[in-house]
Amino acid sequence: MHHVLPLRVAAATLLAAALAAGAAAQDPWPFLALEVHRYDSLVDTQAEFGLPCCVPAVIAAPGQTLVHVSALVDVPWSESLDSVSLGARDLTLTVPGGEPLSAFGSFAYRAAFEAVPRYVSARRPRDWPEEDADLVVEAVWAVPEGATAATLTFGEFFATEIAIPGAAEVPLAPSALAAFAIEALHRVDAVPVSVYAAGPGVAGSMSATSGALLRLDVAITALAGNRTDGQSGFVVAPRYLQLVDPDGRVAVNLGRARPDSVTASTVTYSADAFPAGPFAESYYFLASGTPGTYTLHFLTDPVGGIALE
Helix, strand or coil: CCCHHHHHHHHHHHHHHHHHHHHHCCCCCCEEEEEEEEECCEEECCCCCCECCCECEEECCCCEEEEEEEEEECCCCCCCCCEEEECCCCEEEECCCCCCEECCEEEEECCEEECCCCCEEEECCCCCCCCCCCEEEEEEEEEECCCCEEEEEECCCEEEEEECCCCCCCCCCHHHCEEEEEEEEEEECCEEEEECCCCCCEEEEECCCCCEEEEEEEEEEECCCCECCCCCCEEECHHHEEEECCCCCECEEEEEEECCEEECCCEEECCCCCCEEEEEEEEEEEECCCCEEEEEEECCEEEEEEEEC
């Protein structure tokens, strides 16, 4: 019984090596775009733990460096190839003398890293060959610190060599992607909510039983697109915006205001060119209500302040 786990590990290693060898025998697909970045650390912006503004979960490990591959691949569709699906174990990075490494994270949006690997897939369009579809790759690996090159393997499809930058770079700042003009911050007694099921909606409201309900009115100007799925536009998730009171306490973001309710869903601003906007939005927060200056953060960056009387 003591040999079961080592044998499984050895079998998995042999299988990965066999897949890499088979992929390496295939001609690499053309890259329409390929960027390779190297970082010493990244802040995990996922909602499960931490707050990028104030309690950042910093991903870093001694002896390792983080490699981010952002690519657009031209898939050679054919009658026999109608779909591509790659999980974290299929999209691997192998440094010389090492084992294939699975991606452990991705950028949900530009400047918004999440320690969750993204499933990579594409499907041949119905109107192919008149229409085309490309494969979008966004993945982050942790590799040995001294690595300068690696083999990027796309499952059984192909493998290609990539160069790893010699020097680490500073990750893109979220504030480089958008500007925020705070227009008002004021107390409110209640916030309308609506519940929709079968038939007409049912109205309600929520009010604070502790602390103070605040409404923040802000104009958002997208300076550049932040989508990483190959599409244009700028996306903001309510959890990316945090409000900090004069004493450094973080308010709870209740969501983005809608005409008759509040939503925690993301909003996508479509744009053919940037800068785009400004887009007027309102957000509700549960805060201390302490008079003084409140600071708005977009992910890790403070982007404005306003006084609450």
